[in-house]
Amino acid sequence: MSLFPMFSLPAAQSAGLPLYTDVAMDYDLGRPLWESGNPILVTGLEAVRSWAWRAIATARYRWPIFDWSYGCELEALVGQPYQAETKRSEAIRYIQEALTVSPYISAAAVSDLRFEGSRLHACVELTTVYGRGKIDV
Incomplete structure (x- = not known):
């Protein structure tokens, strides 16, 4: 029994x-998708992919609006005198830590991680409660 019977709760997952x-996100342009002045909403795996992409793109601890568990610490690598392999392994760790705080994501495997100048490119395979998905960052 609900206090507000006119509103239904979303279906529970396993x-x-x-x-x-x-x-929904336009991953190439790095911005949300809109239609008629409203954001387009997605559910399930696509919604988790959208959250994951933004979590990696958001600097952890920088924005007071976000909880300290949200975001990625990749900026900590900028200007550090680490060797290439150390920088690579730290980037993988930061991405995995940023994503596995979500109860919807059980694992994140980073592959094809490379630095091109000051830009980082990586392919992330997500294991979620909705199955497997992939994002490119």
Whole structure:
């Protein structure tokens, strides 16, 4: 029984989590998708992919609006005198730590990680409660 019977709760998933809903992203342009002045919403695996992409793109601890568990610490690598392999392994660790805070993501495997000047490119394979998905960052 609900206090507000006119509102229904989202369908529960196998992990006991509500169906995840988020804003659809244009990954190439790095911005949310809009239609008629409203953000386009997606659910399930695509919603988790959208959240993951933004979590990696957001600097952890920089923005007071976000909880300290949200975001990625990749900026900590800028200007560090690490050797290439150390920088690479730290980048992988930062990405995995940023993503596995989500209860919807159980694992994140980073592959094809490379630095091109000051830019980082990586392919991330996500294992979620909705199955497997991939994002390119």
